[in-house]
Each structure stands twice: as structure tokens, then as C-alpha cells.
Amino acid sequence: MKFEVQISGANKNKKQTRVVELERTGDTWKIKLDSEPVDADVSEIAENIFSILIAGKSYELRVTALSGGVLTVQSGLEEFAAEVTDPRAWRGRSHAAEAEGLQQIVAPMPGKVIRVLVQAGEKVETGQGLLVVEAMKMQNEIRSPKTGTVERLLAEEGQPVVAGDVLCIIA
């Protein structure tokens, strides 16, 4: 199996693309990283926790899947964000939003829209407040990631939302 992994460390903007090849041989794995063989001994410790020995160095990787298919991989003091592209979707990789130049504003967690600060068609600046979502008694203003116009407004005040709900779209 061949996977393309987009990974970034502390600096979330500095993304690297790695190609990981997994091939089972008997009860172990043959692993290639960017088509270089890696001497890696892999064990699954618990669900979402892997212990990997690479040439003697011991790494424990703790994986948490966030909404949107992004994985957080924590190891010791370090934390990585990883996006894996499935071989089956190999060409289907879509950067839809970017491609169309549209920005989907999604609810990052479950809560309630308590204030809508813009209207459809309104011009907005990068960083301008679009909506206020309340969760766990904390109010959080969601700001525009770009300068543009409010293409569509899908959320209304008082509406409960779950993670990933599209709240509005900025063109």
C-alpha cells in the first residue's frame, strides 16, 4: 500500500509531503519512506497508539483524527499534523476550496451560533468577525480567513451546530 502524507510540525505552515509504502512480509512490515527502505519495527500498543523502533530509536506515536480527516500525531514533546491521501483517491486529491477560490467557514466544534455579524453579499476583510459561536460557556468569534464577499450565509442565530457544519462561504 502506498500513501502520500502531508505532514507539518510546530510550524503548521511548513508542510512536507512524504510517500510511505507499507508491505506486509510475514508478521512484520517492510516500510519505505520516499522510496527509501526504513529499518522500522512497528507495534500497535493500543487503539491509535503505535510504538515504532527506527534503527534503535524508540518513538511512540499517538494519533487523533480531527474532523476534516486531519490527523494529529503526538510523540514525546513534539506534535505533527498529517493528512493522508488514500491510494484509491490517488488522483482524486482535491483542494476544492482553494481551487474555486471559495472559503468554507465550518464550525470547528459542537455549539450554538449566538450571533451572526455579517449578511450575505457583504464585503469582509481578512480577520473580520463573521459569527460568534458559544460552547462550554465560552464565546468564540469566527473571523474571515480572506478579504472578499459573503457568498452564502447558512447559519442563523440560535442555531445549534456540530463540528464541520458549514456556517457560511466567503468568495
Place this chain on the structure above:
Amino acid sequence: MKFEVQISGANKNKKQTRVVELERTGDTWKIKLDSEPVDADVSEIAENIFSILIAGKSYELRVTALSGGVLTVQSGLEEFAAEVTDPRAWRGRSHAAEAEGLQQIVAPMPGKVIRVLVQAGEKVETGQGLLVVEAMKMQNEIRSPKTGTVERLLAEEGQPVVAGDVLCIIA
């Protein structure tokens, strides 16, 4: 579902027989104990761990199944041994060993038989050593539970054993 539960506390010889009836009603349980309805709110916390509220009292029960179908149920400072008879086996309850008067001597855990102290046909006293099993560097002498004769000897020195293996039979 109806179960017969043989249960004992700190004093393992003082066994009580309880009849537990479980009936699902919607998403909760109707529970009878010795045909008396019990106001019990049951939740499964994790595998083998149950939280039960009985008329407000909160009990957490941690269940471990030992070889031979005996359950250890620990709750706070207390520990119980329980044997559950399945309704399907309702009449089939067998005390085979006792019935035949034979005592099967089984290995209580995995290890190695390092010494056999008796021979087939030999007369033995209650508490007399039969074999020595070593596990985790500790040697443990297995003694006869009754006065009788060694009916059959199934283990030999140096033989590795797993929990439940019959080592010998005392008539």
C-alpha cells in the same frame, strides 16, 4: 434472563446462592434479586467494569474471570467470588469431580513441572505434596486436597503446563 449466582465474600467458605433476573425494558433493565424487584441503575463503564446505583448507593464492580469459570468481583475494599449458572445449563449443573469422588489436580497457572513427588497408585494424605510447579522463578508445591490414592499421574518432570492442565487425579 434468569441466573443462579453462587457468591461468597471474604470468607470463601460461606457461599450464598442468589437468583438474578434481568429483563430489558427499553434502554434500561428491570432487575429482580431472589424474585424481589431491585431499584438498580446499571451502566457499563469499560469492559468488565460496571457502575450500579442501587437506591442511590453507588457501587463499582470490577469483574475478572478466572479459569474454571469462577468470577472475581471487586468493589471498593471488598472482593467476591461468584459462579454463575447459565439458564440454558439450568439443570445441567454438575459438580462432576465431587460426584465421582475424584479430585482433578490442575495447574493453576502456566509454568513448568520441576518435580513429581508421588507415583501412580501411591497412597496420599490430605496436604501431602504431589508435585512442584515453577513459574516466575518461584517454586510452588501442589498438595493433595484429600486422603486417597493417586489414580492417574498425567504430568512428568520438566513438562511445561498451562493453566487448567490436569496434572494428576486423586481417587
Place this chain on the structure above:
Amino acid sequence: MFKKILIANRGEIAVRILRACRELCIESVAVFSDVDRKSLHVRLADEAYPIGPAPSRESYLRIDKLMDVARRAGCDAIHPGYGFLAENAALPRACADAGITFIGPSAEAMEALGSKTAGRQLARRSDVPTVPGANDPIEKPEEAQALSQAMGYPVLLKAVAGGGGKGMRVVTNDAGFSSAWRDASSEAMNAFGDARLYLEKYLEKPRHIEIQILADSHGRVVSLGERECSVQRRHQKVVEEAPSPVITPELRKQMGDAAVRLARAGGYVNAGTVEFLVDAHLNFYFLEMNTRLQVEHPVTEQVTGLDLVKLQIAIASGHRLPFAWETITPRGHAMEVRLYAEDPDNNFFPSPGKIISQHAPSGPGIRLDEGVYEGWTVPNDYDPLLSKLIAWGNSREETVSRLRRALEEYTVTGIKTNAGLFRRILAEPDFLRGEIHTKWLDELLTRPHRVAKESTGAADAAAIAAALWHAKRSATNSPATQTAQSGSRWKRAGRREQLDWLP
């Protein structure tokens, strides 16, 4: 001593309190909302009773329901913990009416000291220096804005009720005033059912240093020394330590005396905390008094060896504090971090959900006050505090190294936590030198996260792990869009199976 104590709270603090009860051979009674039936405090309590739906206004804030449970269960005392009703004078009053002991101050003392404005008036009368600003709640935004212009920006808007950074906003100029006022008051309304605000002059880069006091019902009031809580995110403490890296014995004495003076003036009985702002010249200003147990109380426990919850209970039952304690000598250094279910990489949004796997660190010098467990689902109805990780060491350096070690081991998968934030803070030179102030963290978070040496090995391993995780998920052909909450088809199947036969 009491026979049975109702714990009018949830999460880690409810667990903390019932542990103290158990060690004192006092029965503990927990309460739970519909989403908390499986919470750790319910599992561990001696008794537990439901008090209604998830929203706290219908459960944990319902005095009538709590008193009803207390009566039915035959409790002779109630411990409020922190948050919820801990600073609501209606609870001690209801207790008095029901003839049940409230483990905390009298309603009068709570009002005299707990309300920020009243507290500041009392402080002024007791020669305790305070921050310039308005003493009284201000009804009209216009009034407040005018006063702000007069004092000069920046000013700080604060809720008259409650604390914990809720209903609080800094205003740096006229333009931002009205929106800040609107947000603060509505947040205060939601959190405390009281929208009133007041404001004060905002000090630049002050340290937050607070004094832990104990006051018994026989007139003895002692100081247990300070805690520094300058590392805050939007006025919310996230790291606390004792002793403070900057405080001198003289300053400790002065602040301790001031705190004791204030508590005496207010006729205070219970454990309590007097919060001060300390400026660059080590001048201190009274901020507010918390008439309850603090989230960060373990820091003081680790250096003094005292059990503050047991002492609250002893004081409430009329015991005397020994004289000797007027000269408590702390040992070593302690530091606490607050582990929240929130995502530091995404604007600290709360991230409730199911904890799929967990490893809690332990070993020398490590204490974990936990409110969660593997397999539990963190509800999104309450403050997302999961656990508090506390380290003790002979020096600040050893304490930091132990805390960092524990944070390396700390594992929670299935939800995002802020553990990474602390791994970052504990590597910051400013922090290691103790050069911190209440805005330090907010400033840090505006800067990009620079890492000394990023190990390429870990990055390789992380890429491989991500691929393995994906491969496994594909192997169990669960939908590509699923989230961690349903990460394992097998466990899910198991859960569904169980749901069919167990609630």
C-alpha cells in the same frame, strides 16, 4: 466531624473532594446531570443522585434540587467545590435554613468579600492597596465609557459575579468599547445569571500572585504563602506555581499580612484566596478575593504538605487551626498545568468527544487530579477541564523537568487537548527564567512556534504512523470521513452490541 457530605459539583474537583471524604471516613454523596451518569465522580462516590438535564441551569445550579438530595440522603454538610454555586450566597442561606453545614464562609462574609466591588471597598478600609477604578457595578455602557476616557485606556471590564476569565474584556480604545461591553455582559449573564459589569485601570505586564489563607471559626487566620498564576490565556490561569520566582520573604510577609487583615475584616471562615496584581517594582494591588477552594490549590498542598480540602471540612465542623501554622515552612517547588479538552491549533476551541485511549503519567514528584478516564465521553455542556497535572521538585528547575517529563508521557487520543501548549511553554526561555506576566502567554501565542531542533526521526515515525493508521482504517473499511470518535469498527460494533442490551 460530619457523617455524610453532599458534593455539589462534578469533574475533577468532585473527585478531589470525595477522595478527602473517603480518607476521613465521611460518606460522600455525588449528584449528576443526565450526561454525567458515567462521570468519574459518580463511579467513585458512596452515593449518587440524578439532578436533571445537562444544562447547568437545570442541574448543577439548581439549589432546590441539591437541598432535596441533601435531605433525602441525610447529609449533614455540603461542599460546593469551585465554580457553579461556590460563590452564590443563596446556597449557604439555603443550607442554614435546612440546618445543614455549608463548607465555606457565611453568606454575609461571602457577600462582603466575594463580590469584587464590595471586596475592594473592604480592602480600602483595611489598608489593602487596590487598583484604581470604579468600585460599583456600572449600569450604563455610556457611563462606563466616559469613565474609561477619564482614567485613560487600557481599561478592564469585569463581571461583578464569578471569575475564571468569564465576562471579562480588555478595552484598549474607544472604538472597541461597545462590542467588548456587549460580549462581556452577555457572557456574564450566561455564566453567572448576572450581567452587571464594573471596570478598572488596566496595569501593564503585571504578575498575578495570590495568597492562600485559612481562617477557623475561633478567630485564627493564617497565610499558607503565595501562588504565582501569571501564565494566563485571556485572563484564564493555565499554569500555577509556588513559590513565586520573584517574591521576597519581606514581600511574602507583607502580602500575607494584608490577606489576613482583609479576611479578618470580612469575618471570613474557610480556606480562601486573596488575589493581587504585582507590578514591575513589586508593588502589589488587591484584585479580588475568592471565597472558596481554588482550582490551583494542589500547588500549595504539594509545598506545604497540608490537605486543604480536609482542612476546609475540619474548619466547617468547628475545629481549631494549630498556632504552629502561623509559621508554615514550604518545601521545594510545585507547579500545576490545567489540561483542557481544547485545540491550541484551532483558536483553543473546545473539543469534546470520546477519549479513545489514555495514559496518565505518574512516578516521582507527579500528582494527577483527574476527572476523566479512557472510554469516557467529554460532554460539551461544561467547562472542558479534564485533569490537573501537578509536579513537585526540590527546585523550580527539577519541578519543570518533571512536569515536562510527565507531559511527554501524557497521552489522550480521540480528542484534542492543550497538552502541546504546555510542552511549548515549558521550553520557552522567558518562562524558564520566570520572566512572566499576565499577558505573556497571549503575546507568545501571537508569535510563530519556533522549535530548537525538530527531530527528523520523529517526523519520519509520525508519517509512518499516519499511514499505518490510515491503512488500518481502510482494512476495517470504515467510511473515509469518519472521525476519531468511531475510529475502530470493532469497538464500535462492540459498543453497538452493548447498547442493544445495556443503556
Place this chain on the structure above:
Amino acid sequence: MFKKILIANRGEIAVRILRACRELCIESVAVFSDVDRKSLHVRLADEAYPIGPAPSRESYLRIDKLMDVARRAGCDAIHPGYGFLAENAALPRACADAGITFIGPSAEAMEALGSKTAGRQLARRSDVPTVPGANDPIEKPEEAQALSQAMGYPVLLKAVAGGGGKGMRVVTNDAGFSSAWRDASSEAMNAFGDARLYLEKYLEKPRHIEIQILADSHGRVVSLGERECSVQRRHQKVVEEAPSPVITPELRKQMGDAAVRLARAGGYVNAGTVEFLVDAHLNFYFLEMNTRLQVEHPVTEQVTGLDLVKLQIAIASGHRLPFAWETITPRGHAMEVRLYAEDPDNNFFPSPGKIISQHAPSGPGIRLDEGVYEGWTVPNDYDPLLSKLIAWGNSREETVSRLRRALEEYTVTGIKTNAGLFRRILAEPDFLRGEIHTKWLDELLTRPHRVAKESTGAADAAAIAAALWHAKRSATNSPATQTAQSGSRWKRAGRREQLDWLP
């Protein structure tokens, strides 16, 4: 200071040591046998290397393999932990040859003090009182038996090598002598590769009290006070505490001085423990010296606030102990229980297997030095110690109440543990009064377990839980004979699934 340390051990002590390394910013290198790939110490170490099959004689006891790993990984020091090679002089010799620092005493000091017979000779020469008996290993059983008859029974047979109750037997009369000798010597052979035995007069109801010392390479030797370890099962310590309930400041001084004298006489450098038997009249007799870290070292750490492993490392790298430590003042009381995978209801047979679910207690005053985790399978190739639970409190009473509270919370399902034994011990009036001796527990275990008040509620709940467990198992129609190890068909399915694609 060192750059990289090889930890020549496994389980909780390997974890304890690598935690110290991490806090000192020293890289840690773990080794593992075929059955330990997933052990906690491998997960947490910076590096980990396989050293062969499960049997320790082919892995953890193989000096050649350890030195090979140390060289390949570029280690500048080796920590032996306890057990395995910790008291084998061949290891420090191999280290010296390889130019790697051994974190422990010199081979010479180890032989002069570690071997029980040599240790006793040195003790006699240093005016440290010893128990009457034979100094030297006895080759012929007949000889030994004759000597026993001369001294009079009871006598104690002990292995010249090692400790931990292995290769040890009490003989009360001539009849039992030969079988006891046979068992002890073969056990000694298996455990230490050295079958030699010696014997000594057996004191009635003595207490086991030991002195923790630290000796640096500059001639400073200090005593950190005593630990009482009188609660033993078949000569195996199971509960340890400090301070001892009976020791007086004078006696502490005398025993400390004796211990320091002995260590000086043997040219000892490292942390070490001098064990004494103390009789009813508080006379003390030298028993043996352990030239290594003790299992129970955390008890001393909790009352002194010192980190003994870090101090071992500092001493090995040539640092000096501060003078001040000659007057260490302990604070409060600490107690440790050793949690084993063994079945108290079944003659304490080891019960290896998979840990299906686990809850580790924490909170105020609780420390857990753990070697296991949920989902891990305890192998049956090694000593079945799972974890050490340590409590600290201001008094012995508070410490006991915290330990009892933690034991209520301590949860392990899937395998049997001896936690129930400690729940029983901590309720025994004798124990609570501190009236204990080295035979106390063995006697207790011959008596039926009486419980003050058995709560019928818990019994009802237990019966219901047993039925629910059975109902669930039936619902997942797994075979009626299956054991807990495969308790959940779903998890099993999941595991099998994973096995297909992951080792």
C-alpha cells in the same frame, strides 16, 4: 554528567530509571527480550534494542549482549536497577573493561559487602552486631544439618547470592531439613546461577528495619534514615514504610552510624541499603547489605524529597554529596505496597495474562511507579511485580487512609492481583498499631479473613454484576469455558484483525 545510559533491566524499575534520565536530559537506552517488545519501558525509552529470548538467562542476564548494545548505542554508563545483574560483580568488571561507567559500587566493594557471608565478616570487624550463624557457604547438607542441631532449631537457610526471598527456607526441625535444603539450593541455582547456601540462627518475631545510605566517591557517607519492611510473605517484602513506628531517634542514630561504618569499611560508593533485624528489646543485628537500589526506595524519597536514582547517577559521575545531608530531616510518613500479578486466594500463584481494563489511582499523596498498562499482557517469564503504590501523609494514620483510598480505586481486570491482600492488611488492628514482625503476615494468612461489617449492598451489586457479565458474554455467544483473557468477542475480533495486518 553522562550523555546516554543503558538501563539493564525491565518493568517498573526500568521505567523509574528512564524517567530520572529524562529529567536530567540524559538519553535512555532500553533493552528487551522477545516477550517485552511492547513493555512500558520500551515505549518510553529514547532507544530500545532486542537482546534475545524470554528466559532471562538468554537475555537480561547476558552481560555480553548488554555490553554489545552499550557499545553500539554509544552509552557512557549502565544502570543495573535491582535483581538480574544488579549484584553480579562481573557486570562492573565488564564495564571497567569497556570503559563504561557502572552506576553502582566497584566490583571489589560489591563482593566485600554484597555477598552475605563476606558482608557479615566485615560487619564483625566493624563492630556491627550480627545474627549468630555460619559465615561461610556450606557445601555439604550433612555439615549444615549438624551445625543446625548444635545451634538449635529454628535455623534459616539462605542463598549466598541474591535476595528477595528466593533460595531461602526456614527449618524448624531435623525432619524437614533435607527437603528444605534441596528446594532452597535448586531455587538459588535457577534464580542466581549459584546454588551455594549458608545458614543462621532464626530470631523469633523480629522486625526488618533497614538503613538507606548514600556514599560518594569523595569519602562522604550519609544515612537517609530507616525503612521498616516487617510485613513479608515467605521472606518477601510486601509493605514498606518510613519512619518505622517503633524506632527512636537514639536507635536511628545508632543504626545509621553502624550502616555508615560498614559502608566505609567496604569502600562503598553508590546508594545502598544495610538491612537489620530488630528484636523485641530493640537490639539490632546486621542481616545483609544490598549494594544497589532497593525496590522500596520510593518510601525514602517521599519522606526526604530526594530522588535516589538521580543521586546514584550524580555520584557515579563523580559529584559530591553536600555536607548538609548529614542532617536530613524527613517529613511526614510514607508507605509502599507491591502490587503483583498473583492470586491471594490461590496460594499466591502468579497469574500472568492480559490486562483488560485498568484504573490507576492518583490524587493527593499518591504515587504510582508503574510497569504495566491497559491492554498489555503480563508475561510469565519474570517476577510478577506490576507496579508499586506509594502513599505519603502527615502522619502514619493519614498515610494509611490515603493508601486504603487508593487501593479502593485501584482497578485491574483480566488478571488477578494481590491488591485484596493489602486491603485486608490495612484493616488489621495489629498493623494499624504498628505491631508487626517478619512472620506477622504469614501468621495472618493462616487465620480466616474476618471482615468487620460486610455490606450486603455490595454483595447484591456483585451478584447482579456477575449475572450481567454472564448475560453479555452469552449475548456475544462466546464459548462458556473462555477465560477473561478473551472476554470480549469484539475486542478479540479486533485483535485478530490487527494481528493479520500488524505484528
